Amino acid sequence: MSTGSLHYILATPAAELANESSESLFRIKSDAADLLAAAKTIVEHIDRAVDLKYAHRAHQLRRTAGKDTGVVHFDDGAVRITADLTKKVEWDQAKLAEIARRIGASGDDPAEFVEISYRVSETKFNAWPESLKSAFSPARTLKTGKAGFRLALLKEKAPW
Numbered sequence: 001m002s003t004g005s006l007h008y009i010l011a012t013p014a015a016e017l018a019n020e021s022s023e024s025l026f027r028i029k030s031d032a033a034d035l036l037a038a039a040k041t042i043v044e045h046i047d048r049a050v051d052l053k054y055a056h057r058a059h060q061l062r063r064t065a066g067k068d069t070g071v072v073h074f075d076d077g078a079v080r081i082t083a084d085l086t087k088k089v090e091w092d093q094a095k096l097a098e099i100a101r102r103i104g105a106s107g108d109d110p111a112e113f114v115e116i117s118y119r120v121s122e123t124k125f126n127a128w129p130e131s132l133k134s135a136f137s138p139a140r141t142l143k144t145g146k147a148g149f150r151l152a153l154l155k156e157k158a159p160w
Contacts, residue, residue, distance in 0.1 A: 054083060
């Protein structure tokens, strides 16, 4: 897909593009997917290079500041580098449930200490008998995501 093609596609209203043939839409979408994949690969490659170049310096600045994670700023020539190492905490659900049970057994309210949420596996729900489903149905809300479409050529046709 050339730069001219990209500008044409972006300048064409979606309603007008919808009038294109299915083969044309397939080719446009396929070309765009190829460009997106290539762009993601390039960005990942550059991100690895940036990490190699600045990770050690950012680590040293965090260590000097007495922290393991967070944001540090430094300059490299005319470029301001902001290095952010996020904190990702994971909690062992089984251990938290046991702690919550002990808190409740001692007479305190576990909700004062831990956030408790409930989920039901959709696969399990669908496998239940109707009598069980009906008890849970009032607590279930179905929301839909964005519709997705995949285009695949059934057979190759000459573009003319």
